Amino acid sequence: MCRKDSVFVCIEGADADGHDFAGSAAEKGACAIVCSHMPAGFAGEERVTVICTEDPRAAMAHMAAALYGFPAEELTLIGITGTKGKTTTAFMTAEILRKAGCKTGLIGTVCIDTGSRVMESRQTTPESADIQKYLREMADNGCAAAVMEVSSQALKLGRVEGLIFDIAVFTNLSADHIGSGEHSSLEEYIYCKSLLFRRCRAAVINGDDPLHTVICAACRAEITTYGFRKENALRAENYAAVRMPGKLGVEFQIKGDYNIDLVLPVPGRFNCSNAMAAAAVCSRMGVKPAQIAEALRNIQIPGRQEVFPRENGGLIVVDYAHNGTALRSLLAALEEYRPKRLTCLFGCGGKRDRNRRSDMGKAACRYADFLVITSDNPRNESPQAIIRDIITEVKKHDVAYTVIPDRREAIRFAVSGCIDGEIAVIAGKGHEHEQIIGDQILHFDDREEVLASIEKVKHERDYHRKSDSSGKGKAAERK
Secondary structure (H helix, E strand, O other): OOOOOOEEEOOEOOOOEHHHHHHHHHHOOOOEEEEOOOOOOOOOOOOOEEEEOOOHHHHHHHHHHHHOOOHHHHOEEEEEEOOOOHHHHHHHHHHHHHHOOOOEEEEOOOEEEOOOOEEEOOOOOOOHHHHHHHHHHHHHOOOOEEEEEOOHHHHHOOOOOOOOEOEEEEOOOOOOOEOOOOEOOHHHHHHHHHHHHHOEOEEEEEOOOOOHHHHHHHOOOEEEEEEOOOOOOEEEEEEEEEEEOOEEEEEEEEEEOOOEEEEEOOOOHHHHHHHHHHHHHHHHOOOOHHHHHHHHOOOOOOOOOEEEEOOOOOEEEEEOOOOHHHHHHHHHHHHOOOOOEEEEEEOOOOOOOOHHHHHHHHHHHHHOOEEEEOOOOOEOOOHHHHHHHHHHHHOOOOOEEEEOOOHHHHHHHHHHOOOOOEEEEEEOOOOOOEEEEOOEEEEOOHHHHHHHHHHHHHHHHHHHHHHHHHHHHHHHHHO
């Protein structure tokens, strides 16, 4: 959409090239066109200024910063990147800062919170003009800090161009987002991640990750490492998986530059790492250890290891795990709680790397006792074809499974069959509110479906109890 007297920036995307729309933008009143080359067939008019630059995306980012008055300079800007853990670390960091009295904005996968409004996010890191708009809103709303998830795509496409992060965080890195429309190779993926650490004043880096040395080598700022290894500046010690009423948690201690005893109401060693990253950031900003511990005691991230208890003692866990690495980490963490049975419901998205199907199948077969294979976001692929690819891998392993293509029915099946002592995982969509089938985007929320299924089971149980009670009463009257 182009308005009169606006500047139209020609962006080359995966499906369309902005240069093809330059003429239409001029006709609608654009006063300037920013492009990397003169658009084909674009004669322009005398009133239209054409600016050719090597990188229109970078130009757009700098123009947006100037348009909104360089809002990042009024905020402590925290950027978080990594294959996994960005969302959880961002939520933990923002929660700690807010509980410590620092009004904090958030830009990430789940939502955008500007301090006055919270809106659903459409992508992990928005386009540069939107980022600057949100940062300005945060600054105007009295926020002192902004926490931002920074994806590799955002770094590759210059969405954070012109921003200097006060603190940059590296959570971990594994092979993902490689393929058509994403990254051409693992080397490019690693390089894009490292770009964040060339534009920060301080860095917090997971020293346990095998590729942390590559990130450290790219960093030009002071570095704090964290993790379970003793070489880290901040170390996790005395880790234990603990059960809480209706929840699965962990407890551990942070040792090193400062000491904190932490209890988290979320499972997994990986959440210890996420909490350490958040603690390192917030400690650097002056938050005291006791404040950090208190803020994390009740932390809950939508769609990230989110636990829904059944009345019979079974637990349903909804999580965003949508690739083999994430699913493997999640199921391994849940296995620590020694469930009577570990069930895993999952599918795979269409129009994504097909290796994910076998990877997720392997991960599920490695840890789960029973699988429910269903549909995720098939997009324009056949759901049945995706399921067949998953089953090809599953059949190589001695694991019981069932196939229920309709995701709603699959969730109802998993929830209704969840027994006392069982953990049933609903993996793949987490916080998402949509399912993409063909060209349709339908409302679908795993969490809503789980709650509806729990309520349905409860209603049916109560109905049968009343029926049994009523039947006994009539039998007594007949006697």
